[in-house]
Amino acid sequence: MKKFINDIESVMRESLGGMVDAHPGLLRVEFEPTFVARAERSVNKVALISGGGSGHEPLHAGYVGQGMLDAACAGQVFTSPTPDQILAAASSVHSGRGVLLIVKNYSGDLMNFQIASEMMDIENATVLVNDDVAVENSTHTTGRRGVAGTVMVEKMVGAAAERGGSLLECKEIGDRVNAATASMGVAFTSCTVPAAGRTTFDIGADEMEIGVGIHGEPGRRREKVKPASLIVDELLHSILADLKPARGSEVLLHANGFGGTPLMELYLLYHCAAEKLRAEGLKPVRSLVGNYTTALEMAGASLTVTVLDDELKSLWDAPVHTAALRW
Amino acid sequence: MKKFINDIESVMRESLGGMVDAHPGLLRVEFEPTFVARAERSVNKVALISGGGSGHEPLHAGYVGQGMLDAACAGQVFTSPTPDQILAAASSVHSGRGVLLIVKNYSGDLMNFQIASEMMDIENATVLVNDDVAVENSTHTTGRRGVAGTVMVEKMVGAAAERGGSLLECKEIGDRVNAATASMGVAFTSCTVPAAGRTTFDIGADEMEIGVGIHGEPGRRREKVKPASLIVDELLHSILADLKPARGSEVLLHANGFGGTPLMELYLLYHCAAEKLRAEGLKPVRSLVGNYTTALEMAGASLTVTVLDDELKSLWDAPVHTAALRW
Amino acid sequence: MNTPMILDALAAVQRAILANEAQIESLDRAIGDGDHFINVRRGCEVLVVMAPELNGVPPGLALHKIGMKLLGTIGGASGPLISSFFMAMGKTLEGIDEPDRRQFAAAFASGVEAIKTRGKADVGEKTMLDVLIPVSRLLLKLADEDTLLPALCAQLTQEAHHNMLATKDMIASKGRASFLGERALGHIDPGCKTCEVAIAAVCETVLRQVTPSEAA
């Protein structure tokens, strides 16, 4: 394992420390329990809190700031944070209009946030993100994972909260974005959890995992590597089968890198995907290309499509000032 | 080799196509010869053109836009562009106040830009970027490479041009930023040029290359991997020995990923570096952390320090709107 | 069962978990995200640190404190589940200074029930409950029948073991392995392995502690 670290125990602490060193006017960090929050407390708005295991950077701390989150709770690498972190963040950032928890749909995240929600003496609600169409949904199972679509949810709900939306309105927007969003990914390599010291799975030099999540874990299926445009076809096929957007719909298209794939390839994927969407009668009018929801150094990428309406578009376009997204 | 590509011959074209698909209001692309330019032509300002081999994305096309470049000429992967591209870009974007070429110091880039400069019937000047202190400088050799400090040069000269600076003033700013900037990097892996199909060098599972450039090539020295803070000490030692900043100086600190290193580690590096700079009596008052000058999927990172004065600081802070940098 | 015995048992659990690092670790790499061993180890380590301050505390409160501590320490899916197990056990044993075998069995059952509630899972979903539920049922039955401790421990260890192995042939419908569909087949659930190792360690400790007369 080759990583820029000093001590496995202190990776998260030093990394969050670096975020605040680099963005002192934007972020503050608390330890024991750990959370990152806006340097400037927001007033009279719904407080948005997200979080999850570390290793997905810039998710979530990179999205704390004006127009997005109020606080992010980071767990150990790929391990959801604990309720005390969420409670501390909530009591630190709430401003009297309630707390909205944005949670990716994993047993661990869900349970830790649920416990926090139950223990919290502040009015709160939860938006569950489950955009990964690689996983079949069913009420009897854990259901789909939350992956790169989380960024769309956090951005749009963030804008809604900044505009003064109530807790209920913000939750409704979050649920709506989640329902309008679908993602699917493919990986060429796994990744190495620092404390584990070896890759989570092994994979041949000409193989890829289709339908992977964001934890360096195996996906649904292993296949021989194929040309980018065929990969894109497969991902978009599942995404569109799920979303069933009306012809002529405007969409946001997000090509997300998992951490080890060059931007050059992400733009190439974006190109293939945009062409395919246009061929399907859809209009990719908004874009996001880069490493926004990662799995440490995993090589691979996912595509996310959000079907837009005027409201969602204006929420996407609304100003944002965070470490990772800014306009 | 596992990459998101369709055809080795069309990687660059499809990737640049994707950039323009994703940023239609910001960028336009021309092929034959190839260059990326601002969608909206700027008027009455020095035109800034940079370029170089592909594979360093977002360098350079990601820095085309308001406050930075007017055009970027991309060559094949790690191969400098040809003079016809530079000439076509110049005649397309110049607005009567001359053309400033920003060139990283490699024999290939230098010669191709020099030929273009000689053939150009527009007033032009060149800023040579050679910030890599891993390479000993000497008048009898190629000298130092241009690496991640290129972003600082492009950003600050970009702001100077936007403010109406003359060709000479812009060149002077560029030379000044270059002189005030030093970088050094370390790699854990090499990378694979798509057309070559295999990694440029092999490296052991516990080794790193100190003093690498941005082409997946070997560096100055191979060593066993060591803790991040010791790597940072070594990089900063060389950087500060070169810059010799006065105690109390304000600096910009840039932790740059080469493409395959997670953001989590880059922030950790930033943290170590900022602490070390403070211990040396310096003030890291501006920051940039992320994959800004890459070598495809190479794992590794570089540190760049620019010694600031009030003018450089205001040029850095000036608004910028490009695909990769925006504030 | 008093608090020092509980702490002894938990120390034995820690040793057993560490001794099984390779297997627990590789199971979560195969069908999870590779952190289960690290999570459980983190939990064990914090218990070692807090053990001295628990020694004089009655079992119910000690178990509650353990649960609260683990809740803020482990994280992931296993964290809230393991902590709710301890907190529920603690609650059931509230006010009982030296719980007997039946009281202990009832407390264990309430702990398992808490996991079911928190995790919204049941037997057959390829989670730790596939070990815990059958073991809990058997414990209730054996305690009710006043089975001798050596036989009781042997049967529980055995029950944990074969139910752990049986998860190999299951498709998961809860937890991370559920994302894998058929690919989870052939792999033991990591949480089950942890539970089996822990149960065996507790049983061994209990057997070591009993005097011949108590063995009845």
Add this chain to the structure above:
Amino acid sequence: MNTPMILDALAAVQRAILANEAQIESLDRAIGDGDHFINVRRGCEVLVVMAPELNGVPPGLALHKIGMKLLGTIGGASGPLISSFFMAMGKTLEGIDEPDRRQFAAAFASGVEAIKTRGKADVGEKTMLDVLIPVSRLLLKLADEDTLLPALCAQLTQEAHHNMLATKDMIASKGRASFLGERALGHIDPGCKTCEVAIAAVCETVLRQVTPSEAA
């Protein structure tokens, strides 16, 4: 030397380059950035495409056009150098329909001179000039001495070969290998290998083309 002969020679160069792919490629991987073979191959390919339209053109103009085309095709460090070589040769042969051996040698020398000027390099810097400069000097001398073609070709090939090998023991002061310092030792300069391969290919073609009488 007329244009068809030049084109023939260049086609032979292409075949020879392709036949030496592995070595040329690995040299630039060792002390460069791994693209030299790809760059040169790209140049060769474009020449094949443009060959038909050059057939009727006088050698000076043909060489100039080749240089211009390569300038917009190869890129990197080798691109401007190789193109300036062809353009300078073309200029020297301007207006000469069938250059003789001495004229050709002078043109070659002017091409090498152009590379020196453009690259600001000279012998001993571990660049393609370490093959080109000695070969050019020898060619001038042999042409001046009216050496028979077979001997001339054999000597040039030989000269290119050992000078190419000699770069193994050099530290580079120009080009990418200069960034490596001592680590460039033990590796042949990729540009020299390309030049050696090309020179040998041209010599072979020339020998194949000469009739016994011309061989004088």
